[in-house]
Each structure stands twice: as structure tokens, then as C-alpha cells.
Amino acid sequence: MAPEKELVQLIGFWGSPFVLSVRWALKLKGIEYEYKEENLLKKSPLLLQCNPVYKKVPVLLHNGKPLVESLVIIEYIDETWKQNPLLPQDPYERAKSRFWAKFAHEKCIAPMINSFFKIGEEQEKCVKDACEHLRTLENALEEGKRFFGGETIGFVDIAAAWMGCWARIIEEILSVKLIDEEKMPRLIAWFSNVVEVPALKECMPPTQNLLEHNIKFRKLLVAAAERRQSAPLTGN
Template identity: 50%
Template sequence: MIKLVGFWVSPFVLRVSWALKLKGVEYEYIEEDVFNKSPLLLELNPVHKKVPVLVHGHNVIVESFVILEYIDETWKQYPLLPQEPYDRANTRFWAKFAEEKLMRNSWTAMCSQGEEKKLCLQSALEDLEKIEGELKGKGKFFGGENLGYLDLVLGWITYLVPVWEEIGSMTILDPVKFPCITAWMQNFLNHPVIKEDLPPREKVDAYFQNQRKEYAARMGSTNTG
């Protein structure tokens, strides 16, 4: 029995769900309340206490990058990572770059104001420019004609960044500046596996509106503490 413990809007969970579906692996999904963590989550992931968690028989695997590689090595159909060692290393590099740089900068730009917002937005645009360069000449996806590891890792851009742009009154995904990413987004969102497994836009909007308010409240209490 395969189980995936997750949270409905989490990009880290969704990339694991997409990988399992691409490979045709059936699993049971268990929704977790990440704001009131269950005994199950604390038992399965006592170190980080976060989702996603993949349970495969007696094996418990945590951290989405690690889970994706585990899935790819366990179920050989529909390979996600490239076969060549250099290409695999390059894929891992860009996955880490997008997570540590673009995601953080985009999120902070949405939540913040003033100079901090300006700096984070500029950094996010520079990050995206680098990813645009990596995508050039690749085909429909980073993995060529088929969705691959890097597409799944960067999939959050397609459904979260438009929401963050709207909430933060900013523009990151300029189609003129980033034509390759714009085309990739359309291809990604139109893929049957992705289409059927995206959270509702209105629900995502409401969730991140609330997250932004909480961020502002935390920053306010920090500045006045």
C-alpha cells in the first residue's frame, strides 16, 4: 500500500502527486492539517514535522526532492530524471536554484512592502531570467517532449505565481520578457495529469490572501517588539 500525506495547496505535495500519476502508481491520499499537526504526521516525520510524506510498505520517505528520486528509482516506467549523469546533476542544480531563490524571492515580494518588496521583485525577475535561459531550445518541457523532474519541481510557478502577482500587485511572469517560460506554462497546464490535479483558483487566492495578512502581522509585531 502506498500513501501520500499532504496538504491541498502545497507545491511540494503536488509535485509528488504528479509524479505518481505520471507513472501510473495508485496511492491513498491523506490530507493533513498543517496548522494542527496530527499524531500520524508527527510519527511519520518526527524530524521536520512537514508534508509531504510518502509511505511505501514499511518505508517512510520525506522531503519532496528525495521522494521524487525515490519514486523514479522504484518505478522505472516514465523516467523523470535524465539518464546522463551530467544532465541529472544539471537538473538537480536548477531544481535547488528555483526553490532557494525564485520561490523565496517571489513569496517575499508578494508579502512585503516598500524597499524590501522592490529588492525581492527585482531578484525574482533575475532568477526567472536565468531559468528562461535554461529552458531555451529544450522543446515543450524542461525534459524535452515529456514532463520530467524539473518540470514537476517548477510546476508551482504555473499556478502560484499568478496568484502571488495578483495579491502582491506586481508582475513577474512578463510574457514579452519570458516567452519560453510562458509557452512552457501553457504546455504544463494543458497536460492531462496536471489539469486534473490543480487546486481551485479561488481557494488558492483566499489561502494566500490570509497568508499575506499573517506575514504582515508577524512583521508588524517584530518591528514593534
């Protein structure tokens, strides 16, 4: 158990799924922390100081020392506070967990989110890539297991299972299909099993609030893309 004198702070944004995964890790570990809500349209000096490279949330401050990138933060939390381990003890299983968490972020989540920022053919390609890799993730899930690594919630679950909720929001806003219920039943069951864990469910932002926020955000993105397309060419 971490000493009481330790100061843990999380800089985040309520609608960020990456912040949510860090909050899940802290919740499962039973770690008390101070939460600082960030205005992403007017980023605070604290955020810019703590994450000068990417200027993004989440940022975890442990006794004033900043850490960035959700996967890095979650693994740090697991290594620092030993109770309720998230990564398996077996080295081979730990390596597998890291692999699939990275795969989910880079091959599934990245094109899903990128589709939200694109229009036309670029958006179609992102959706296609996401669907292809989600099928690979579906095949990696063991039949009959509640969570990615078995019957105990772990690293891959809290790192990536939130994408089930965000995928549905993207599908509704973009009128696309990311997750096929018939072809990906294990994936859908996995999403549901994770977000229904009481400790994690209470951290979830209301779906309607997420939907309304992302509808507004999407309108701003489309307007900006259309302005770029219609801008006259300049230069020689």
C-alpha cells in the same frame, strides 16, 4: 511495476505546491496511493513523527518508511518505480536535470515564497531576486521545446513548473510583477505546456480557491508582522 502489496501514502495539504509536484510524479508513474490531508494549523502526530526535523508536508510513506522534501521524494519515486522515467538515462543529462530543479527551488521559488512573508524593503528584495533568477531559468529553456528537457515531460517540469500558477497568485495579492511576458515568453509557454498535460491538470487545485486561501493567509502574516514592529522593546 511495484508489487500490489506495497503501501504508498502521501501526507499533504491541498494548497501546497510541493505536495502537488509529488502528486504529479505519482500520477505520471501510475502509482496508486492513499492521500492523507493535513491540518497545518494543528499538525497531526503522524506528520510530527514522520518529519520531526521540518514538521512540513509533503511526506511520502512507502511501506511505512517516511521520506521528506519534494525533490528527494520525486527522485525516490523515479528510482523505485521504473515505468515512465522522469530523469534522463544519460548521466550528464540526469545531472543537468538535478541542477536546474535545485536552481528553480533555491533561486526562483524560495524568494517568490519569501516575498509573500515579507513587507516593505525585505519584500522588494525578494521580488528582485526572484525576477533575476527567473530570467536565468528562461535562458536555460530551449527555444521551441514544450518541456524543460525536450518533448517529454520530466523531472524539472514536475518539480518546478507549478510556480507559474503560484507566481500569478503572489502577483495579484502583493501587487508586484514577477514574470514579464515580453522578457520571459519561453518561461510562460513552459508553465502552460506542463499544467495543460491532462494527467497533471486534473491534480491542480482550483485557482480561485488558491487565491482565496492565500489572501486570508497573507492578511494573517501582515497582521503578525505589524504586531512585531509595534511591540515595545524590553530588557536592559
